[in-house]
Amino acid sequence: MSASVRECLQLQLLEMEMLLSMFPNKEDMVINGVNLLSIVRRYLEGRYESLPPSIDFYVFVKIEDLKEKAELHVSLPHTYPTMEPQLFVRSTALDKLQHNDLNKCLAAYITSLDRGELCITNAIQWLTDNISSYVEKSKHINGNGAALKTCSTTFHRMWIYSHHIYRQELRKKILDCAKRLNLTGFCLTGKPGVICVEGEKDHCEEFWRDIRYPNWKHISCKHTESIDVTDAMDSLRLFQFFEELIFEAHGDYGLRNDYHMDLGQFFDYLRKHQSEHIFQILFGIEGKF
Incomplete structure (x- = not known):
């Protein structure tokens, strides 16, 4: 470089x-x-x-x-x-x-x-x-300080699973797209890869369309959660921002075949964000780390 x-x-x-x-x-x-x-x-x-x-x-x-x-x-x-x-x-x-x-x-x-x-x-x-x-x-x-209200909308959360997420340009696209659409959540890089996005339903669905096309084959949306809201939806968010997770416990990220994410660390991360239930949905096994 x-x-x-x-x-x-x-x-x-x-x-x-x-x-x-x-x-x-x-x-x-x-x-x-x-x-x-x-x-x-x-x-x-x-x-x-x-x-x-x-x-x-x-x-x-x-x-x-x-x-x-x-x-x-x-x-x-x-x-x-x-x-x-x-x-x-x-x-x-x-x-x-x-x-x-x-x-x-x-x-x-x-x-x-x-x-x-x-x-x-x-x-x-x-x-x-x-x-x-x-x-x-x-x-x-908005009326001399009256509480601000938003129009009725749907809060949405998507849990996305991929065989792997490595490429720098793909990771950048995921981060940029989430921020542009005001989505919170995370992208877990490595093998396998996991993405969670939460925010307005239309924005989540636009994110899903943008990142998976035209040729990302090994990716699927494993689970979704939705709720209709009339007030600001920030209180429903499990994540304060959108971040990239890089767990270094298993190998060197620079060597793709030598890098595997640490499921224990990932389960701890989910538990801290009241999301440990999703572990079994993503991987088909119960988290007991």
Whole structure:
């Protein structure tokens, strides 16, 4: 891989260390992917052959005069900071119009900055300084602070099983598609592979159409769960964000034939997210790890 990409990844690690010092509490900053930063370090040290997954994380920013926080989702391309980061803000305090306006203005602000300079702290400061004005507009439009309601919709969760998930471009497509559709869940890479997505039913079904065509043969949707809702559906989510899971217990991920996911670790992960019942549905055996 070119030296420029390695230099960019080194800068990304420096910025991540700075952000972790700014947000030491786990509830304020969440990195997607198990041991992601250590994998990037191993790659830079020459101990990890494949290009590591993109650094992807959430920062939770306090909204003035409100108890809740806004979620700033950050995805760093391998060539950031020479390339713009992917940023997206969401908050239950904002209606759809203000969500769109806020994200457009944040994108415009990032575009105005010099490329080659680290800018995530700038984005966080901009969001901290500006989000309250968008919240106030939402309150005014929706009746002076009345609780925001969403239209009646269907909350949906899909459990997808694949023989394996290895290819970097496929993993990126899964992550990008889930984030674009505001879906939470996970993608377990390796052999076998498992994907869970949850959110609006139409979005889940669009995700399923997008990732499985045109030629992904060894994949099936094993189980679905649905419930009609009239309020915000975030309380129904089992997962806070969409993340890539990489369990390293069995072999080197860079060697496909030598890598098998750790079922015990996966069962523990499901149990932490109140989903251990799905283990038998996916694998046909009861989890007793």
